[in-house]
Amino acid sequence: MERVFVISYIYPPCDKTGADRALAISKYFHLNGYYPVILTRNWDYPLKEDLDYMRSTGDHIVEKNYDGHQEVYLPYEGNFRTRFKIKYLNRFKLLSKVLFFIDFLLMSIGIYRFSEYKIFYDYLFQYFKTHNDVKKIIIIGAPFHMFHIGFLLKKRFNVEWIADYRDDWTTSEIQSNKFMSVFHKIIYQFECKAEKKWVSTASYITSVSDVYTKRIADYVGVAGETVMNGYYEEQYQDSKPEAYTLFNEFTIFHNGTLYPTQKVEIFLEGYKLFIDDRIRGTNKCKLLFIGIRYWEGISEKIESVLKGYEDYFELTYRIPKQELIDIMMRSHVNLMISHGKHIRGIASSKIFDYMMSRKPVICSPSDGDIVEELLTRSGQGVFCETPQEVYQELCKLSEKYMQKEPYDSPFNEEEVVQFSRRVQTKRFAMLLDKM
Structure with a gap:
């Protein structure tokens, strides 16, 4: 060689x-x-x-x-x-x-x-x-x-x-x-x-x-x-969705950092609407930001927007990759925050792990570019441009949780294999x- x-x-x-x-x-x-x-x-x-x-x-x-x-x-x-x-x-x-x-x-x-x-x-x-x-x-x-x-x-x-x-x-x-x-x-x-x-x-x-x-x-x-x-194929060989027991709470999963150009407030405001209308008092929902506390200033921003909703979100430091995969596979929905339509070409590496979860991915806002293209090709994308749209989609997705229905998306295996x-x-x- x-x-x-x-x-x-x-x-x-x-x-x-x-x-x-x-x-x-x-x-x-x-x-x-x-x-x-x-x-x-x-x-x-x-x-x-x-x-x-x-x-x-x-x-x-x-x-x-x-x-x-x-x-x-x-x-x-x-x-x-x-x-x-x-x-x-x-x-x-x-x-x-x-x-x-x-x-x-x-x-x-x-x-x-x-x-x-x-x-x-x-x-x-x-x-x-x-x-x-x-x-x-x-x-x-x-x-x-x-x-x-x-x-x-x-x-x-x-x-x-x-x-x-x-x-x-x-x-x-x-x-x-x-x-x-x-x-x-x-x-x-x-x-x-x-x-x-x-x-x-x-x-x-x-x-x-x-x-x-x-x-x-x-x-x-x-x-x-x-x-x-x-994604690494070997990390997911034994990580089929059916091998995991989903969390008891309706769980939304986000991995990694956020930049100032990623308007997470759109999703957070919609999430608050969802909690107030459907969840408040039941403690049956959790929003996870895994690894977000590693970066100074970002977790404080989320805590500020979600003030009064502390029972419904959790911010953590970084964790080992396999532990992260386990949490993702037990969650019901993944969260992707793009940089919006004014910045093109950014495909965060987390999107490929999201693909392998075979779960729905709420993308809010969408970039109208590579993130939307990838999630559309994989069949997992749920695109929301306003807090009201976030609220509506969370209501739909949570219905499956309430009815104990499977969370499979119309996953396109043939499209995803090329991204290993x-x-x-x-x-x-x-x-x-x-x-």
Whole structure:
């Protein structure tokens, strides 16, 4: 098998969603004739809050060899900015902003010696000076400054590379320029130039939706291919709906975070109407936001909107994936909050797990784009644009609960199978074949 480097800052045991991109490559690439070497940082420090991702961990390189892939964990040492952040938290805010500005400015113009990613550069430059057995690499962003590594390896060693975008970078519609601080606007200008310069040396760019792929490819002038996220087949082999006993309460399930552009208030206001009219006093309904407490500010927003309804919702910290799947499979309905019709191309990875639950998915509001398309193709979508529509659909869905009827949607198995991680990962291999 041909060896290929896959550079991913985020990788297990880090449990962020972005780790799944590289993890899928490690699981399935060997089926396509490639032996991936996953290059990541050490993640031995327990990850309980955002600051834990900045803490230094590991004092030597750890290599783990498997039949189908290799993992290389590099010791991580935070730079001055991250150490300052950990030590002083939110004190000295002005100085912290200045350090942030200097750090990201240096990375944006390609000066990496003071970067927290320095160990990646050092390892790869030393490797390519002494080895010639790897000709192709995949770099997974974010962090997008890692793309500078591909730029330098192409320049110095003529290595072919793919820039894989889990999200878009400077073309992002979520991080609108008009909401940026002065510091961020200056950095943004440098990053725009850096993205074009660095990624223009890639053989291909890949991203998670056709909208993202086209927008990024047009911006950097490189051919693009869509490689969607997906679900792991093996996680659901024994997870058929009939194998689970549904919760006694009518349960609505949401997984993961929310961004300011996701108007969760539409659903929450409809949910309150539903509780007041159908549920109040019975304690037979629960709205679960699993993992939402990990992100500062989001849970407080939900608690504010649902003040007075504390008996009917629950917010949790992150939990292990299998436990999350168990809760999802025991719930009656899944909840999807899109970014609305003004932002296109965002297909959150949770949608693929929702597909495998074979349960109805309330999407409120709909995006009129990829989320609506996917849920329509799978047969699970219930689309609500107003609180009144949310109320009406919850009434219909709860009737099945009251009558103890099954919660099967008109699920389209043939449509969904193409969204497995195994199938999507093959698209990476097909691009490598062309390089």
